[in-house]
Amino acid sequence: MDFWLQIVANGLLLGGVYALSAVAFSLEWGVLNIVNLAHGSFIMLGAYLTWMLFTSPLRVDPLLSAPVDFALLGGLGFLMQRLLLNRVMRGQFFLTLLLTFGIDQVLVNTGILLWTADPRAVTPAYSSRSLALGALTIPYTRLAVLAVAVGITVALASFMRHTRLGRAINATGMDLDAASLMGVRLPVVFALTMGLGCGLAGLAGAFYSLNFPFSPQIGGDLTLRAFVVTCLGGLGNMYGPLLGGLALGMVESVASVVVGSGAVDATAFVILVLILALRPQGLGGRAVA
Amino acid sequence: MSLLEIRDLEAGYGAVQVLWRVALRVDPGEIVTVIGNNGAGKTTTMLAVTGLVPPWRGEIAFDGRTVHGLEPPDIAGLGLALVPQGRRLFGAMSVEENLLMGAYLRRDRGVEATLRRVYEILPRLRERRRQLAGTLSGGEQQMCAIGRALMARPKLLCVDELSFGLAPRVTDEMLDVLVVIRAEGTSVLLVEQDVELALAVADRGYVMEGGRVVLAGTAAELYDDPGVRTAYLGL
Ligand SMILES: Nc1ncnc2c1ncn2[C@@H]1O[C@H](COP(=O)(O)OP(=O)(O)O)[C@@H](O)[C@H]1O
Ligand SMILES: [Mg+2]
Secondary structure (H helix, E strand, O other): OHHHHHHHHHHHHHHHHHHHHHHHHHHHHHHHOOOOOOHHHHHHHHHHHHHHHHHOOOOOOHHHHHHHHHHHHHHHHHHHHHHHHHHHOOOOHHHHHHHHHHHHHHHHHHHHHHHOOOOEOOOOHHHHOEEEEOOEEEEHHHHHHHHHHHHHHHHHHHHHHHOHHHHHHHHHHHOHHHHHHOOOOHHHHHHHHHHHHHHHHHHHHHHHHHHOOEOOOOHHHHHHHHHHHHHHHOOOOOOHHHHHHHHHHHHHHHHHHHOOHHHHHHHHHHHHHHHHHHOOOOOOOOOOO | OOOEEEEEEEEEEOOEEEEEEEEEEEOOOOEEEEEOOOOOOHHHHHHHHHOOOOOOEEEEEEOOEEOOOOOHHHHHHOOEEEEOOOOOOOOOOEHHHHHHHHOOOOOOOOHHHHHHHHHHHOHHHHHOOOOEHHHOOHHHHHHHHHHHHHOOOOOEEEEEOOOOOOOHHHHHHHHHHHHHHHHOOOEEEEEOOOHHHHHHHOOEEEEEEOOEEEEEEEHHHHHHOHHHHHHOOOO
């Protein structure tokens, strides 16, 4: 019993990691109709920024560098959209896919040049401590990720509903022409949305670095996971990434025990296919036209 | 001076020309209707005026300024709002969020007051204000689209296909709304399939055929025109 409780707890905590890294990906896809293949590499950049600040003479704590990551990578994402992606927004879906794939390659290779391919880790004193809850062991850094994932999700949902910019972003995702008739300047909102997304990816990177070792090549896997989580949770629901992330984390955690760690990925994808066959709009997706 | 003045407007899609030397005007305080069969170019004219379809040639002046070649947000900012064909509501947003989007460009403190006024004119929207716009009935969606456009406090309201898919009773209600907002100082450019109803509320009208304006006159003149009577009124 305790054993399974721990497996469930692990699943939720892992789900927090997946949810946090998928929030931005899902926002970009939902609003801009861009499947951002460079998404995982923005998380990677966030992790390296955190690492550089942590290993600098200042020894900046990752929790403090998270906002810095948000700001810097947000700025980079804003420029990427403004200067490159905005040129092809009304073009074919394939073009943005190709462009973000190219950007991803540039980021990965720049990462290898700057930091080599050796794995790094960010290990403040608290990174090895855990909360003991009865028989459960809960690492603080994992708990922090889950809390931040929930916090960001709620904050983002509220931002989208209750602020002028949030509503403009939301409207842009639903109908470009109608949003533009309301007075929304699409190129600006596109860039701000991508900036917000890449900023959140950078922030996710700070928390990623606290939990896992990383190299410049981690991005591809993170992007793939974010894709799965977004499909699972459903596009167009602000709580979709959280739902999808927790679902994927849980499936992987249980699968690692039941079928062994070697087949976790395969099992997760089989379950994804099953869920989508039953609910094509995802767990939280609306079937509204 | 006219509020909206279109001269020699030509526009189209891709390489296909759809509008040919279209001329029309709306004076302050007027309700002007554009009549024409499907494909006559009514929607394209409205889209060119609001900036969604770039004009090829000709002049569009609004409120004394040329708006030719401006982007839709700039034109909206001058006080021109469109209720587009098909409504184009933000379906996964609540009714109230849709209305607030209509006031997106406003920076004044009167937005709350306008919201209350829109709820007075269209009380059904107040009842439905937390409901997702995509789940409204056809009539309610049109109310929401009109309310959203009114939130900008436009000088000119363009309405494309007011009665499309509406029950006759709801159509009457919507036409009454147009008369009310005209009394409050907003001019109206109305595209409407039901020519009889359109001429009943309009001051003047234009008839479009094949992308050209073929006839213009007061509502009474158009109503008595033999061509209009056979082609559009079925009399
Ligand atoms: N998006 C479009 N692309 C190409 N042709 C179009 C498009 N929209 C309308 N048209 C064509 O332009 C002409 C005028 O259409 P429209 O302005 O919608 O007329 P109306 O509103 O009077 O029915 C029609 O022949 C129509 O087929
Ligand atoms: Mg039309």
